[in-house]
Amino acid sequence: MAKSSVSTTNACKLCRPLGACLAFRGIEGSMVLLHGSQGCSTYMRRYISGHFREPVDIASSALSETQAVYGGAANLKQGIRNVVAKYAPAVLGVATTCLTETIGDNIGMIIAELLEEEPELREIEIIPVSTPSYSGSHMDGFRDSCIAILERLAVPREKTGAINLFPGFISAADIRHLKEIMEDFKTPGIILPDISQTLDGVIDGGYRRIPPGGTSMPAIARTARSACSIEFNVVSPASQSAAALLESRHDIPGERLPIPIGIRNCDLFFQTLAKVTLQPVPARYKEERGRLLDAMVDAHKYLFGKKAVVYGDADFVLALTSFLIDVGVSPVVCATGDGNREFISRISQTAAVAGIQPLILKDTDFDEISERARETGSELLIGSSKGNHIARRLGIPLLRVGYPIHDRIGGQRLLHIGYRGTMNLLDQLTNMLIAREQDELGYGYSYM
Amino acid sequence: MAEPGKQLQKLCDLKDKIVESYPAKVGKNRAKHIQVKGCVETPVIDANAKTLPGIITTRGCAFAGAKGVVLGPIKDAVNLVHGPVGCSYYSWLTRRNLARPAEGGKSFLQYCCTTDMQEGDIVFGGEKKLMQAIREVHDILAPEAIIVSATCPVGLIGDDIASVSRQAEEELGVKVFSANCEGYKGVSQSVGHHIACNALMEHVVGTEELEDPTPFDINIFGEYNIGGDLWSIVPMLEQIGYRIVSTYTGDASVHDLARAPQAKLNILMCHRSINYATRMFNDRYGLPWLKVNYVGLEETARSLREMARFFGDEELMEKTEAVIAEEMERITPEIESYRQRLEGKKIMLFVGGSRAHHFQLLSEELGMTVVMAGYEFAHRDDYEGRQVLAGMKKSGISKVVQDIHYELQPGFKPPLSETELEEKNRDLGGHLLDYEGMIPQMKSGAMIVDDLNHHETEIVIRELEPDVFCSGIKDKYVVEKMGVPSRQLHSYDYSGPYTGFDGALTFARDIDMAVSTPTIKFITPPWKNTEADCDA
Numbered sequence: 001m002a003k004s005s006v007s008t009t010n011a012c013k014l015c016r017p018l019g020a021c022l023a024f025r026g027i028e029g030s031m032v033l034l035h036g037s038q039g040c041s042t043y044m045r046r047y048i049s050g051h052f053r054e055p056v057d058i059a060s061s062a063l064s065e066t067q068a069v070y071g072g073a074a075n076l077k078q079g080i081r082n083v084v085a086k087y088a089p090a091v092l093g094v095a096t097t098c099l100t101e102t103i104g105d106n107i108g109m110i111i112a113e114l115l116e117e118e119p120e121l122r123e124i125e126i127i128p129v130s131t132p133s134y135s136g137s138h139m140d141g142f143r144d145s146c147i148a149i150l151e152r153l154a155v156p157r158e159k160t161g162a163i164n165l166f167p168g169f170i171s172a173a174d175i176r177h178l179k180e181i182m183e184d185f186k187t188p189g190i191i192l193p194d195i196s197q198t199l200d201g202v203i204d205g206g207y208r209r210i211p212p213g214g215t216s217m218p219a220i221a222r223t224a225r226s227a228c229s230i231e232f233n234v235v236s237p238a239s240q241s242a243a244a245l246l247e248s249r250h251d252i253p254g255e256r257l258p259i260p261i262g263i264r265n266c267d268l269f270f271q272t273l274a275k276v277t278l279q280p281v282p283a284r285y286k287e288e289r290g291r292l293l294d295a296m297v298d299a300h301k302y303l304f305g306k307k308a309v310v311y312g313d314a315d316f317v318l319a320l321t322s323f324l325i326d327v328g329v330s331p332v333v334c335a336t337g338d339g340n341r342e343f344i345s346r347i348s349q350t351a352a353v354a355g356i357q358p359l360i361l362k363d364t365d366f367d368e369i370s371e372r373a374r375e376t377g378s379e380l381l382i383g384s385s386k387g388n389h390i391a392r393r394l395g396i397p398l399l400r401v402g403y404p405i406h407d408r409i410g411g412q413r414l415l416h417i418g419y420r421g422t423m424n425l426l427d428q429l430t431n432m433l434i435a436r437e438q439d440e441l442g443y444g445y446s447y448m
Numbered sequence: 449m450a451e452p453g454k455q456l457q458k459l460c461d462l463k464d465k466i467v468e469s470y471p472a473k474v475g476k477n478r479a480k481h482i483q484v485k486g487c488v489e490t491p492v493i494d495a496n497a498k499t500l501p502g503i504i505t506t507r508g509c510a511f512a513g514a515k516g517v518v519l520g521p522i523k524d525a526v527n528l529v530h531g532p533v534g535c536s537y538y539s540w541l542t543r544r545n546l547a548r549p550a551e552g553g554k555s556f557l558q559y560c561c562t563t564d565m566q567e568g569d570i571v572f573g574g575e576k577k578l579m580q581a582i583r584e585v586h587d588i589l590a591p592e593a594i595i596v597s598a599t600c601p602v603g604l605i606g607d608d609i610a611s612v613s614r615q616a617e618e619e620l621g622v623k624v625f626s627a628n629c630e631g632y633k634g635v636s637q638s639v640g641h642h643i644a645c646n647a648l649m650e651h652v653v654g655t656e657e658l659e660d661p662t663p664f665d666i667n668i669f670g671e672y673n674i675g676g677d678l679w680s681i682v683p684m685l686e687q688i689g690y691r692i693v694s695t696y697t698g699d700a701s702v703h704d705l706a707r708a709p710q711a712k713l714n715i716l717m718c719h720r721s722i723n724y725a726t727r728m729f730n731d732r733y734g735l736p737w738l739k740v741n742y743v744g745l746e747e748t749a750r751s752l753r754e755m756a757r758f759f760g761d762e763e764l765m766e767k768t769e770a771v772i773a774e775e776m777e778r779i780t781p782e783i784e785s786y787r788q789r790l791e792g793k794k795i796m797l798f799v800g801g802s803r804a805h806h807f808q809l810l811s812e813e814l815g816m817t818v819v820m821a822g823y824e825f826a827h828r829d830d831y832e833g834r835q836v837l838a839g840m841k842k843s844g845i846s847k848v849v850q851d852i853h854y855e856l857q858p859g860f861k862p863p864l865s866e867t868e869l870e871e872k873n874r875d876l877g878g879h880l881l882d883y884e885g886m887i888p889q890m891k892s893g894a895m896i897v898d899d900l901n902h903h904e905t906e907i908v909i910r911e912l913e914p915d916v917f918c919s920g921i922k923d924k925y926v927v928e929k930m931g932v933p934s935r936q937l938h939s940y941d942y943s944g945p946y947t948g949f950d951g952a953l954t955f956a957r958d959i960d961m962a963v964s965t966p967t968i969k970f971i972t973p974p975w976k977n978t979e980a981d982c983d984a
Contacts, residue, residue: 005584007581010540014537037509037632038507039509059502060505086503102600132532134566134569
């Protein structure tokens with residue numbers, strides 16, 4: 001179901017170039033320049049910093065009205081020169097904005113001209129991505145950037161036994177967990193993009209203009225030689241799938257899986273890993289699965305039948321819905337600010353297991369989500385900080401997951417994935433409901 | 449301990465060092481935007497210039513200045529953003545202009561409304577969608593006004609939002625107006641402020657009568673109630689005997705804004721964002737403005753006294769002195785404990801267009817030294833004072849915003865005649881309709897930087913070693929990684945208010961918290977790393 005109004009009130013998606021900024025941040029030694037008005041860079045820096053509480057430097061070609069009329073080539077070239085002079089990046093992502101898309105600046109061509117004028121700049125991988133904000137959402141920008149990066153940097157040679165992991169937009173803690181898992185499977189993994197250090201940095205007295213971490217260029221090059229790819233992306237079309245790209249270009253078999261949140265999705269992920277790495281699932285994760293199951297049984301009575309509204313990015317919502325079904329919660333509204341028919345059918349499939357038919361909203365906004373939450377008698381919300389005003393209005397609790405989380409610390413350190421992450425979400429969700437009930441009981445009972 | 453002379457020389461040298469760290473052309477440009485008080489007796493600074501592409505600036509765009517700063521805080525209006533989703537999303541409650549609905553009134557600040565333009569709208573035009581969106585906002589939210597703001601694509605594709613707004617107003621019978629504040633206009637938020645002021649003057653101001661005028665009616669301009677700043681000074685002003693007709697635009701109702709012309713005095717906090725409006729009020733209604741500053745104990749007292757002096761009323765002046773005495777007695781001992789802890793600490797203030805000045809005297813009251821101050825988007829008059837306006841060459845700004853000069857409104861009786869106004873101004877030492885700027889009050893040995901960028905931030909922190917760096921969220925984490933405490937002075941780091949007597953105490957507490965935390969001391973672990981591979 002798409003909303004009935006033409007206007008969007010309280011948007012449930014961010015804009016395309018922001019996704020590009022996030023994706024490029026997962027590349028080692030990278031910088032991003034947005035070709036457009038400086039407001040875009042400033043707003044997006046603020047929005048990314050607000051969640052990750054990290055420095056986020058995004059440059060701008062700072063176009064003003066003259067360039068809006070005559071084109072922004074000169075500004076873009078100057079901007080690139082200035083960023084390179086100060087940051088000496090290994091990779092420079094150049095993304096467009098609605099301004100430059102509307103005036104029709106061909107950034108690929110402008111960059112090519114610049115490289116003719118200044119051949120020393122060829123040392124830097126300048127990767128253009130088209131990200132018009134009047135189409136799609138930040139997740140489109142994210143995926144398109146990953147595609148652009150692979151198209152430029154993946155170089156086939158003799159096969160290695162490595163596995164490519166394209167996790168999409170998950171937290172820094174999630175990425176660290178993936179690294180751990182690959183180590184335990186004794187198989188080299190190439191994770192792209194890797195924001196685990198660049199967007200969750202340290203204080204050690206030293207300041208680095210470009211933070212350490214991110215997928216290295218040599219590693220990206222090697223993605224074209226891996227044994228297979230695993231991508232947490234089932235909703236988007238093949239043109240936005242990194243795994244599909246490598247399969248068609250370099251014959252690397254790809255598996256597109258849901259984000260491993262919830263026991264079903266985790267089972268599928270670990271089973272796939274075992275299959276492609278030819279390793280048994282390590283004992284540690286078997287135990288974690290057992291503990292998760294144990295926890296699910298313990299939590300069952302607090303959760304069963306509770307009506308939940310889950311909202312956010314399409315793949316994330318799909319995975320969370322699966323998780324909720326696994327533990328006996330009833331998702332009554334599953335909402336995303338973008339989404340497509342695949343999203344709708346996947347949600348239906350995953351909920352069908354429990355005979356549940358959630359109200360599925362795509363291209364929606366929080367105004368609509370709020371209304372449906374009220375109509376369906378929801379008892380809890382799961383998603384970003386943006387749901388806070390619905391939570392307050394309806395008097396129901398909100399479990400903060402995903403992005404953006406700007407009213408708590410540690411958003412970037414939330415572990416959502418794997419049996420361990422699923423257990424974390426289970427504990428937080430359950431305790432949130434127990435706390436609510438305890439408060440409402442009024443007689444101060446402390447056995448719940 | 450270096451002698452004052454040597455310290456000053458170090459700073460003059462530092463300016464050269466910064467300039468030389470750039471390629472020649474850029475360095476020459478930046479040299480005009482960096483000054484040191486004392487190296488030059490009366491520093492002249494370039495400001496409000498084009499942003500250099502690729503130099504990491506903190507500046508935003510005209511949309512941010514218009515919708516984000518001036519129009520956004522109007523609580524009972526809905527700001528409908530005509531554009532793709534990003535602009536409205538990133539300005540959705542990201543600025544801490546607080547509001548409470550009045551008794552039986554409305555507030556829509558928690559809403560983010562946009563036409564969410566899609567490719568089809570860009571190609572075929574979005575006017576029809578805009579019209580429909582306005583109708584939806586009216587039907588569903590029933591605001592007291594609908595304000596349509598433009599984003600980058602709008603001007604490019606030729607959507608006539610003014611015409612659509614007029615049509616909508618006629619059809620719906622509610623005030624609908626627009627601001628052509630496309631982000632690419634101008635060089636920063638600044639032109640957006642001007643565009644917004646023009647829109648308010650044209651569509652809102654004077655459209656309603658003030659039913660019950662009093663002799664001490666005032667409007668407060670350039671006060672956006674960040675963190676409750678307005679609510680901190682209102683009780684004090686009302687206790688003295690003033691009645692606040694409207695605030696531009698913190699916690700403002702569009703109806704109050706409409707009734708503003710019949711007040712007796714406009715007091716002005718943020719000169720940069722809204723001096724356009726105070727000037728237009730003076731032209732059109734003969735309503736004078738007085739620059740005030742409610743940040744800091746002495747500054748608050750001074751401002752209250754000047755206001756009372758303007759009115760020249762005995763009782764008002766007595767009540768003013770009584771309030772000041774009472775508040776000073778209450779606050780001074782509490783401030784004293786912070787002053788002892790903050791004595792000698794070095795502070796840097798890099799904010800938007802007014803706070804780098806407003807917070808200097810408070811910082812000094814707390815015993816701190818301001819080693820650097822600067823603005824993101826201020827003009828020369830904010831630095832040097834309004835006397836430079838006459839001599840300033842006109843920038844290309846006139847292409848994107850009209851500098852409107854109103855004639856005195858026919859039939860409107862100004863509160864004072866011209867001679868009365870001149871007399872009052874003489875009595876106030878020429879302070880009416882004037883602003884001296886940030887630089888005159890600064891001490892020798894302070895650096896002034898316009899449009900400070902990332903690269904320069906690193907240098908000044910390394911070289912001048914401040915104890916606290918007050919700026920915004922985009923700098924905060926950079927500075928903290930360098931081991932220096934940083935407090936946000938746009939959002940108050942979600943604290944505040946900082947105005948008035950209690951506000952000074954809150955500021956003192958927050959700065960103390962930043963510099964006194966034991967956390968920074970843990971940077972070096974017991975196993976010392978010998979290799980620190982950093983750029984700084």
